Amino acid sequence: MKHLTGAMAIAMATATPMAAETIDVTIVAGHPPIFIWVKNLTEAFIPAVDAALEGTGHSIDWNEAYGGSLAKPGGESDAVAAGLAQVAYNPTLFNPSLYPLQNVAYVAPFGTDDPRLAAQIVTEIQAKTPAMMQAWADQDQVFLGGGFAIDSYHLFVTEPVNSVADMEGRRICAPGPTANWIQGTGAAPVSSSLGEYYNSIQTGVCDGAVVFATAAAPAGIAEVAPYMIRVDFGAPFAAGLSANADFYEDLPEEVRAALHAGADAFAEAMFSDQEDLIAGAYDKISADGGQIIDPSEEVRQEWAAALPAIPRDWAARQDAAGLPGTEVLRAYMDALRAAGETPLRDWDKE
Structure with missing residues (x-):
């Protein structure tokens, strides 16, 4: 694995990989590998993508830009949108103006302390809500998966x-x-x-x-x-893996599928690590x-x-901006209650 910084990382990131069997990909995360969401890019996501590509005739040469070497926490989305990186661990919590509806759990606290449940709920709501998927497209990105919720x-x-x-x-x-x-x-x-x-x-x-x-x-x-x-x-939904949209659209179908498979493996590894780490x-x-x-x-x-x-005020602001804030808040709270959770406040009913 190569950990590149500065001009070298940018040069590799801006290369056009599509004509070669080996595709150059810079993957960015603002935090250092001491945190599990960065560690598992190296230990889960990348190996799973590589494994999925075996026998396809395609491979990826990974350049890992972590710990602020290419982007600070919250700057990952901009780095991918600008083409400085092709794939990111994208912490939506740091960009509520770019991904407002993805941050619903942050504006409605005291809901659940179960990270798997929180990630599942928001990911499912996102898949059913065009405005939430459009937020990724507006940043010239594709959501790969790997939706992650932080422990409480x-x-x-x-x-x-x-x-x-x-x-x-x-x-x-x-x-x-x-x-x-x-x-x-x-x-x-x-x-x-x-x-x-x-x-x-x-x-x-x-x-x-x-x-x-x-x-x-x-x-x-x-x-x-x-x-x-x-x-x-x-435990709020906080991040997902995303790819530069132009880069993604030009990829062979096998490589796209491998990135999504890697995102699934990343999420599972993250939650498994998280469960083990909480007690420790x-x-x-x-x-x-x-x-x-x-x-x-x-x-x-x-x-x-x-x-x-x-949450009420947040939903009203989203509604006024043409986004389904009230609808997403209600869907989130309904999903919590349907899963057996008892939020300390029924934010959607105020």
């Missing part, structure tokens, strides 16, 4: 939080739409990303962060924010000096009640 988000803070009132005046690092979950609590969200949390908390820019256990553990967040409040905001993540958090605190159900209800009607 929690709150890591430098000082204990025993009630919503304890949030008053705190500055909380929160990526993209997770900032919504801080509204109404008296705390101020600070736009940030996983790679910045540790230093931001250590230097006092933030008093804590909204983050999930399987990312908090490898990032050592408990070293600087030792109180993990298991708020259980939920709590052990690592404790080993780093973290104290895991389970708030009462009354405190969780208090937190949910403190939030403004974010």
Whole structure:
């Protein structure tokens, strides 16, 4: 495998691969391989694509551009749209303006802590909703699959939080739409990303962060924010694999099929790793000096009640923009309830 950066990666990415049996593909992810969604590009997606291509007469020469070498987290979509990369782990959570409907779970927290269920629900709604598929096309991309939901988000803070009132005046690092979950609590969200949390908390820019256990553990967040409040905001759909549309359309059918097969393998590997890592993540958090605190159900209800009607307002904005926001919100909440979940608020009925 070649890990290319800078001009070399761009030169390889802009080559025209279609005339050769070997196709040059740059695959991009903004985060480093310490995170499972990047690790499994190397360990699951690429091997599965290569295996699917065996005997077809086609092969791929992969160039892996991770950890900000080609794009920072959230910049992957632009890199693929511009043709700097052909395939991306595309974290839609960082681009709510580009993929607004895909972020429905982020605006409707306290729904489910089951990542597989969350990914399944949003992927199925997306497949039935032309506007959601059009969002990929608008970015000159094709959704390959590999829809992934993050394990449930929690709150890591430098000082204990025993009630919503304890949030008053705190500055909380929160990526993209997770900032919504801080509204109404008296705390101020600070736009940030996983790679910045540790230093931001250590230097006092933030008093804590909204983050999930399987990312908090490898990032050592408990070293600087030792109180993990298991708020259980939920496990939202956060990303999928996408390909440059022009590149994809010019591919032989066997290669297209291989990319989709690889995306399926990637998703399964991700969820399998995630399940194995969650328990270990709590052990690592404790080993780093973290104290895991389970708030009462009354405190969780208090937190949910403190939030403004974010989903209703979000749906209204999408509707006004000509998108089926109300329809998608209702479909998401209905699917949760049909699966046996009991959301803390019935956001679609407010």
